[in-house]
Amino acid sequence: MADFQTISKLNPHVSVDCVIFGFDNNDLKVLLIEQFPSTNSVSDRGSMALPGNLIKEDEDLDDAAKRVLKELTNLSDLYLEQFATFGNPNRLSKPEDRRWLEATREIPEARVITVAYYSLVRLERYSPTPSGFAKNATWVNINEVGNLAFDHNIILEKALSILKKDLHKIPAGFELMPEKFTLSHLQRLYEIILNTELDKRNFRRKIIKSGIIKPLKEKQEGVNHKPARFFRFNKKYQEAPDFI
Amino acid sequence: MADFQTISKLNPHVSVDCVIFGFDNNDLKVLLIEQFPSTNSVSDRGSMALPGNLIKEDEDLDDAAKRVLKELTNLSDLYLEQFATFGNPNRLSKPEDRRWLEATREIPEARVITVAYYSLVRLERYSPTPSGFAKNATWVNINEVGNLAFDHNIILEKALSILKKDLHKIPAGFELMPEKFTLSHLQRLYEIILNTELDKRNFRRKIIKSGIIKPLKEKQEGVNHKPARFFRFNKKYQEAPDFI
Numbered sequence: 001m002a003d004f005q006t007i008s009k010l011n012p013h014v015s016v017d018c019v020i021f022g023f024d025n026n027d028l029k030v031l032l033i034e035q036f037p038s039t040n041s042v043s044d045r046g047s048m049a050l051p052g053n054l055i056k057e058d059e060d061l062d063d064a065a066k067r068v069l070k071e072l073t074n075l076s077d078l079y080l081e082q083f084a085t086f087g088n089p090n091r092l093s094k095p096e097d098r099r100w101l102e103a104t105r106e107i108p109e110a111r112v113i114t115v116a117y118y119s120l121v122r123l124e125r126y127s128p129t130p131s132g133f134a135k136n137a138t139w140v141n142i143n144e145v146g147n148l149a150f151d152h153n154i155i156l157e158k159a160l161s162i163l164k165k166d167l168h169k170i171p172a173g174f175e176l177m178p179e180k181f182t183l184s185h186l187q188r189l190y191e192i193i194l195n196t197e198l199d200k201r202n203f204r205r206k207i208i209k210s211g212i213i214k215p216l217k218e219k220q221e222g223v224n225h226k227p228a229r230f231f232r233f234n235k236k237y238q239e240a241p242d243f244i
Numbered sequence: 245m246a247d248f249q250t251i252s253k254l255n256p257h258v259s260v261d262c263v264i265f266g267f268d269n270n271d272l273k274v275l276l277i278e279q280f281p282s283t284n285s286v287s288d289r290g291s292m293a294l295p296g297n298l299i300k301e302d303e304d305l306d307d308a309a310k311r312v313l314k315e316l317t318n319l320s321d322l323y324l325e326q327f328a329t330f331g332n333p334n335r336l337s338k339p340e341d342r343r344w345l346e347a348t349r350e351i352p353e354a355r356v357i358t359v360a361y362y363s364l365v366r367l368e369r370y371s372p373t374p375s376g377f378a379k380n381a382t383w384v385n386i387n388e389v390g391n392l393a394f395d396h397n398i399i400l401e402k403a404l405s406i407l408k409k410d411l412h413k414i415p416a417g418f419e420l421m422p423e424k425f426t427l428s429h430l431q432r433l434y435e436i437i438l439n440t441e442l443d444k445r446n447f448r449r450k451i452i453k454s455g456i457i458k459p460l461k462e463k464q465e466g467v468n469h470k471p472a473r474f475f476r477f478n479k480k481y482q483e484a485p486d487f488i
Binding site for chain 2: 010011012013014055058059060061082084085087088089107110111113115
């Protein structure tokens with residue numbers, strides 16, 4: 001299935017993988033593909049995996065990530081940030097992965113070094129559709145991700161840890177939240193990324209004090225509870241988040 | 245000069261490069277090697293470069309970085325953090341680099357993808373000595389780094405930008421400063437990394453307010469000015485720097 005004509009001859013075992021996070025105001029999701037089951041597969045179901053594939057000759061890594069994402073999920077026009085490279089010599093050694101590699105790769109036993117990218121998007125703006133060796137391309141709730149192909153659970157964990165680490169630095173909300181939002185929605189995002197419940201009053205006090213967000217005059221309309229105020233992110237904070 | 249017996253056959257064009265920052269209470273320096281001049285070189289001087297080389301078969305990337313650093317500079321026992329991977333197809337195309345590659349590599353025209361690591365150390369603890377293809381291994385003031393081999397200036401810039409970005413998050417000072425230090429020394433480090441002069445009173449007020457450091461009872465001794473108080477980093481901050 002791989003395109004042997006065009007993959008890199010000099011670096012035939014370097015790949016890119018994409019971790020695309022989407023938020024729908026309630027759940028944090030990640031974009032996964034289902035690989036076509038290999039012919040030797042015991043089940044009819046292919047493994048779920050991050051969208052990823054080998055790089056081509058003379059293709060820059062960033063370009064490879066964009067191309068592969070488009071080829072497998074038809075998504076384009078999103079900003080991909082490189083975050084880590086994974087090269088454990090055993091990262092492809094699970095039996096089900098070996099079967100799939102035997103069906104798709106010229107040297108299935110070759111160790112592959114993969115450069116991983118992530119992106120944060122507002123889920124409603126992107127509708128993936130599968131192509132290439134993807135049988136399916138779908139948003140999966142971050143809490144419902146099962147065993148992924150290769151070391152993709154490790155790659156996903158690493159991306160989540162970066163999201164967590166940078167939450168107050170390059171606030172993930174800038175990308176994941178709509179232009180205007182309520183504090184409840186923002187708290188929900190923080191709780192999911194930090195994987196912990198936050199005290200409502202404490203969260204509100206601290207996030208307002210931090211200067212990351214600014215209140216708008218506008219409030220919710222047509223809700224059957226006390227309308228909540230809308231906020232937006234403080235663009236100044238985005239540009240110069242440092243305290244000195 | 246490269247060891248063709250042991251470098252990776254399946255990933256023969258993947259390398260690691262190390263950016264080692266050292267601080268001596270006054271200057272921020274980076275560890276550079278001088279490559280042995282290639283036989284075709286017009287000058288007697290080899291290019292200055294970051295310590296780096298190709299990975300071996302079945303060698304994890306982190307292990308490769310440690311090994312290469314040791315082989316070229318005899319430094320060991322320092323923590324290397326992977327920070328980015330560089331794969332621009334033209335990263336090795338400068339004429340002087342091509343000459344060196346022709347003298348040392350099996351396929352000198354092959355594009356090499358390099359995984360970069362960085363480390364922060366207290367300079368006085370590490371005395372590099374050259375070996376392998378390093379003719380020299382030396383600390384160079386960050387402001388006096390000239391044209392480096394390959395894309396190593398770009399790699400160094402990226403490492404510096406990460407140092408800057410993480411300065412208040414994983415304070416670089418934890419690694420770069422001695423156990424106890426004066427506020428003047430800490431300000432000097434911040435000024436070098438941020439590449440800007442900071443107002444003394446503002447810096448002191450903000451850094452103390454941030455909770456990153458704690459004052460000690462101890463003061464300087466035997467100085468011919470008013471003795472300054474010593475500070476240390478707040479270990480609690482290091483573990484949980486987040487504001488929520």
